[in-house]
Amino acid sequence: MKRKDFLYYSAMGMGAFLLPKTSLFARTIDPQEALMERMDVRLKKELADAALNAAKSKGASYADIRIGRYLNQFVSTREKRVQGIANTESYGVGIRVLVDGCWGFAASHKVTKDDIANTAALAVAVAKANAKIQGKPVQLAPQQGYGEVSWQTPIEINAFEVPIQEKVDLLMEVNDTAMQNGANFVNSMIAAINEQKYFASTDGSYIDQDVHRIYPNFNVTKIDRQSGKFQTRNALSSPMGMGYEYLKAGPEDKVSGVVTRYKGRYDILEDVKAAAQNATDKIKAKSVEPGKYDVVLDPSHLWLTIHESVGHSTELDRVLGYEANYAGTSFLTLDKLRSGNFNFGNENVNVVADKTQVGSLGAVGYDDEGVKCKKWDLIKNGILVNFQAIRDQVHILGENQSHGCCYSQGWDDVQFQRMPNVSLQPGKNKLSVDDMIKNVEKGIYIIGDGSFSIDQQRYNFQFGGQLFYEIKDGKIVGMLNDVAYQSNTQEFWNSCAGVCDESDYRLGGSFSDGKGQPSQSSAVSHGSSTTHFKGVNVINTARNI
Amino acid sequence: MAILTKEEAQSILKKVIGFSTADECIATLGGSEEGNIRYAGNAVSTAGAASTMSLGVSAVYGKKVGTATVNEFDDESLKKVVQRAEELAKLAPENPEYMPVLEPQTYDESPTFVEATASIDPMKRADMVGKSIAISKQQGLESAGFLNNNTGFRAMMNSKGLYAYNKSTNVSFSITIRNQEGTGSGYVSNSFNDVNKLDTGALSSVAAFKAKNSAGARAIEPGKYTVILEPLAASDLVSWILRGFDARSADEGRSFMSKKGGGTRLGEQLFDERITIYSDPTNPDLPSATWDGDGLPLKKTTWVEKGIVKNLAYSRYWAAQKGVQPLSSGGGGRGFGGGGGMVIQGGNSSLEDMIKSTERGILVTRFWYIRSVDPQSLLLTGLTRDGTFYIENGEIKFPIKNFRFNESPIIMLNNVEDLGKSERSGSIMIPPMKIRDFTFTSLSDAI
Numbered sequence: 001m002k003r004k005d006f007l008y009y010s011a012m013g014m015g016a017f018l019l020p021k022t023s024l025f026a027r028t029i030d031p032q033e034a035l036m037e038r039m040d041v042r043l044k045k046e047l048a049d050a051a052l053n054a055a056k057s058k059g060a061s062y063a064d065i066r067i068g069r070y071l072n073q074f075v076s077t078r079e080k081r082v083q084g085i086a087n088t089e090s091y092g093v094g095i096r097v098l099v100d101g102c103w104g105f106a107a108s109h110k111v112t113k114d115d116i117a118n119t120a121a122l123a124v125a126v127a128k129a130n131a132k133i134q135g136k137p138v139q140l141a142p143q144q145g146y147g148e149v150s151w152q153t154p155i156e157i158n159a160f161e162v163p164i165q166e167k168v169d170l171l172m173e174v175n176d177t178a179m180q181n182g183a184n185f186v187n188s189m190i191a192a193i194n195e196q197k198y199f200a201s202t203d204g205s206y207i208d209q210d211v212h213r214i215y216p217n218f219n220v221t222k223i224d225r226q227s228g229k230f231q232t233r234n235a236l237s238s239p240m241g242m243g244y245e246y247l248k249a250g251p252e253d254k255v256s257g258v259v260t261r262y263k264g265r266y267d268i269l270e271d272v273k274a275a276a277q278n279a280t281d282k283i284k285a286k287s288v289e290p291g292k293y294d295v296v297l298d299p300s301h302l303w304l305t306i307h308e309s310v311g312h313s314t315e316l317d318r319v320l321g322y323e324a325n326y327a328g329t330s331f332l333t334l335d336k337l338r339s340g341n342f343n344f345g346n347e348n349v350n351v352v353a354d355k356t357q358v359g360s361l362g363a364v365g366y367d368d369e370g371v372k373c374k375k376w377d378l379i380k381n382g383i384l385v386n387f388q389a390i391r392d393q394v395h396i397l398g399e400n401q402s403h404g405c406c407y408s409q410g411w412d413d414v415q416f417q418r419m420p421n422v423s424l425q426p427g428k429n430k431l432s433v434d435d436m437i438k439n440v441e442k443g444i445y446i447i448g449d450g451s452f453s454i455d456q457q458r459y460n461f462q463f464g465g466q467l468f469y470e471i472k473d474g475k476i477v478g479m480l481n482d483v484a485y486q487s488n489t490q491e492f493w494n495s496c497a498g499v500c501d502e503s504d505y506r507l508g509g510s511f512s513d514g515k516g517q518p519s520q521s522s523a524v525s526h527g528s529s530t531t532h533f534k535g536v537n538v539i540n541t542a543r544n545i
Numbered sequence: 546m547a548i549l550t551k552e553e554a555q556s557i558l559k560k561v562i563g564f565s566t567a568d569e570c571i572a573t574l575g576g577s578e579e580g581n582i583r584y585a586g587n588a589v590s591t592a593g594a595a596s597t598m599s600l601g602v603s604a605v606y607g608k609k610v611g612t613a614t615v616n617e618f619d620d621e622s623l624k625k626v627v628q629r630a631e632e633l634a635k636l637a638p639e640n641p642e643y644m645p646v647l648e649p650q651t652y653d654e655s656p657t658f659v660e661a662t663a664s665i666d667p668m669k670r671a672d673m674v675g676k677s678i679a680i681s682k683q684q685g686l687e688s689a690g691f692l693n694n695n696t697g698f699r700a701m702m703n704s705k706g707l708y709a710y711n712k713s714t715n716v717s718f719s720i721t722i723r724n725q726e727g728t729g730s731g732y733v734s735n736s737f738n739d740v741n742k743l744d745t746g747a748l749s750s751v752a753a754f755k756a757k758n759s760a761g762a763r764a765i766e767p768g769k770y771t772v773i774l775e776p777l778a779a780s781d782l783v784s785w786i787l788r789g790f791d792a793r794s795a796d797e798g799r800s801f802m803s804k805k806g807g808g809t810r811l812g813e814q815l816f817d818e819r820i821t822i823y824s825d826p827t828n829p830d831l832p833s834a835t836w837d838g839d840g841l842p843l844k845k846t847t848w849v850e851k852g853i854v855k856n857l858a859y860s861r862y863w864a865a866q867k868g869v870q871p872l873s874s875g876g877g878g879r880g881f882g883g884g885g886g887m888v889i890q891g892g893n894s895s896l897e898d899m900i901k902s903t904e905r906g907i908l909v910t911r912f913w914y915i916r917s918v919d920p921q922s923l924l925l926t927g928l929t930r931d932g933t934f935y936i937e938n939g940e941i942k943f944p945i946k947n948f949r950f951n952e953s954p955i956i957m958l959n960n961v962e963d964l965g966k967s968e969r970s971g972s973i974m975i976p977p978m979k980i981r982d983f984t985f986t987s988l989s990d991a992i
Contacts (some may be wrong), residue, residue, distance in 0.1 A: 107618045163636075243658055543953055545953060
């Protein structure tokens with residue numbers, strides 16, 4: 001259903017129409033309608049001004065406020081049973097101030113003018129207390145005020161407007177399909193997120209944004225009681241910055257091959273049928289012989305390798321040591337960037353950061369410190385050319401404008417530098433997956449993400465996957481098990497033998513990338529086409545206990 | 546105030562239950578007041594304070610359950626959240642595994658709340674961090690750390706009159722100290738209910754010592770080594786086992802606790818006979834709430850005794866299916882035990898004794914980025930970090946480059962050589978461990 005249709009029916013007092021099965025239970029409020037209530041933007045501006053004025057009067061040289069309403073909906077099931085339906089709403093304000101060159105932050109779930117003024121005063125007190133252990137004063141890149149502006153994720157179907165029953169019915173069909181096709185167990189879920197966030201700062205911006213994300217997922221298990229073995233296969237879906245339309249795939253969204261993969265939109269029923277068969281096949285698959293292999297990595301797998309080895313290593317806060325105590329630092333340094341000739345990878349490797357890509361998890365109009373979002377190069381023809389930086393960092397790069405990648409997971413957490421979508425650009429020459437595989441003598445074709453681990457400076461990594469296919473003399477000859485590959489970031493990206501063309505380009509992503517203390521979760525997409533890497537070390541992960 | 550007393554929380558929850566017209570209703574109320582300082586490069590980077598309170602309502606019709614949450618508490622908002630939960634419940638299909646809410650229970654007291662921790666203010670935090678930064682600066686090192694204190698409460702009530710309440714405090718501190726050249730790194734972390742047990746200066750001195758002494762690490766060949774795991778390193782791996790005591794997954798054949806041919810490993814000798822694991826929410830060194838999310842009382846429970854699996858955790862539904870008493874594994878925390886209370890019993894050796902008795906081995910400060918590779922064998926991968934040292938003939942010889950490991954903690958707890966004294970590490974009590982044949986598979990250049 002289109003958004004305008006919802007508004008039409010709501011206006012007609014027919015909210016219950018959206019929930020056809022509720023006609024059995026005459027209720028005055030339907031949850032979807034309740035979820036659509038919003039604070040008037042004029043009121044938000046008044047509250048924001050109260051915070052900004054209070055902060056300034058207490059001595060802040062800069063202040064920003066985020067008034068956030070965060071809606072989450074989770075529907076989770078296993079086999080024939082709904083495990084949980086949860087709608088959560090979190091609502092409050094976070095105020096950040098700069099006093100004597102030192103940051104202070106405070107947040108409150110009470111959203112009245114008085115409470116907001118008190119919270120602003122607390123943020124100032126925090127900044128003043130910390131000023132005595134402050135090193136160099138914060139240097140904030142200049143930022144123009146945008147006045148009153150708004151932005152919305154370009155969705156077709158608001159997932160929160162889709163009846164719960166429709167989601168339950170779909171997941172029950174998913175589970176039934178899995179069980180009919182030989183699975184012993186199946187879990188499935190749909191998660192939807194809506195961030196309604198209002199940002200205002202003393203720079204003169206008042207930004208109202210409505211951000212949507214969706215994530216359908218399942219896990220199918222096959223048990224072999226006799227041997228005591230079990231195997232699982234997860235969905236080949238991706239979390240997306242989209243509405244419920246993500247679950248309405250047409251033929252054009254399907255990528256055929258050894259197993260169907262999805263582009264833009266996702267067919268969960270088709271995928272779960274394949275998954276049940278894959279899990280059964282995995283029980284009988286050959287255990288891999290460890291050694292050097294060429295690996296051909298599907299975008300449903302490669303996104304995670306990009307995320308860990310390129311996305312995290314190019315975060316400037318890690319490079320500078322801000323994350324030393326938690327997520328870690330980076331093998332990349334300012335010297336390597338400034339040299340202008342650091343070979344992150346070979347000439348096939350072009351990576352961009354992008355906060356504007358339609359359908360991606362990271363796409364917003366403005367970041368959480370009021371900077372308009374953009375796209376920029378990180379690695380060009382294999383050479384490191386930039387990092388990811390926000391307002392209090394870009395001066396270190398000799399730039400005077402933030403990259404616009406500041407984010408906070410909620411109103412009660414302070415915003416900081418978070419990874420934008422970081423994507424490998426497709427190859428410029430026409431190259432299909434089939435043609436790529438034809439050129440591999442001894443290799444493994446890996447689909448779907450699995451186990452993942454990387455060191456704190458992003459050198460040494462190990463990745464598993466969902467599906468592994470052995471390639472011999474240019475042909476797929478069967479399924480493998482117990483596969484993980486280990487490599488070193490720079491060595492790996494310099495072994496890139498080719499990237500398929502843009503017709504194969506797809507997004508993968510993480511709904512919950514962790515960073516910061518207190519730890520915050522962020523959603524980020526990574527695009528790529530299928531890519532070939534030469535001579536990668538593969539280990540066998542089977543053990544007996 | 547986001548911290549309500551037992552009586553204040555009870556009064557809100559009574560209202561909520563009163564607004565419900567469902568067959569059954571469960572309301573949970575929680576709040577926290579939190580403050581933190583994060584620092585890097587010997588200077589504060591972010592700092593904040595947050596106060597939050599949240600109410601969750603589950604309404605039940607027959608076996609249909611709907612849940613909604615809210616963080617506004619005027620009567621109108623309370624009515625609204627109850628209505629939303631009821632709407633969702635009516636839309637929900639029947640949950641055949643739904644268990645009726647519990648009758649009122651009695652709970653043990655646990656010393657989870659300490660006034661001194663609750664009264665930490667921004668100045669106190671700045672002082673504590675100042676002590677840490679001073680040590681790093683004096684020694685010409687770079688520190689990055691995090692100090693966080695939290696006062697919280699949790700309360701639940703159901704429509705049969707069960708009421709449970711817990712108020713707790715926590716302060717946690719972690720610090721990474723690196724040398725200026727970036728060639729050495731040390732780390733320490735711990736958390737306590739009582740801020741008086743936390744000495745940020747003393748912990749920072751340990752991290753500084755490791756930063757200086759881990760510089761100039763040499764590469765040695767990956768392979769199987771005897772390792773001495775400091776308590777933090779041991780807990781990094783052992784906590785994964787503690788997540789696997791769920792009876793249902795074991796019965797279903799999809800856990801390392803599943804038996805070949807069917808059934809579970811309850812009663813089997815799964816570990817070395819020196820391994821005993823129990824949970825005790827009233828342990829004064831590691832107190833936690835004495836009730837779980839269902840309102841079931843949490844009592845002292847032995848999970849592993851002399852290497853034999855003595856108990857598996859049964860949800861109320863699974864217990865009813867299997868004809869046994871429900872046994873809660875607690876809720877939240879580091880995998881298990883109600884956010885605390887898990888004790889891995891130790892031996893008598895000191896860390897120094899273990900090093901002295903080692904002909905050739907590796908001392909590990911901590912592990913990092915640990916992920917499951919194979920849930921059947923609980924094979925894990927990850928890396929050493931922030932202080933890895935080579936031991937020869939009973940002495941620490943030199944720092945070594947970090948390793949990636951691929952090892953199962955189940956195999957590891959069968960290869961026990963020696964155990965030290967159990968101590969608090971984060972939210973469990975665990976001894977330093979000497980383990981033979983630990984598998985390192987590749988080298989990392991990370992420092």
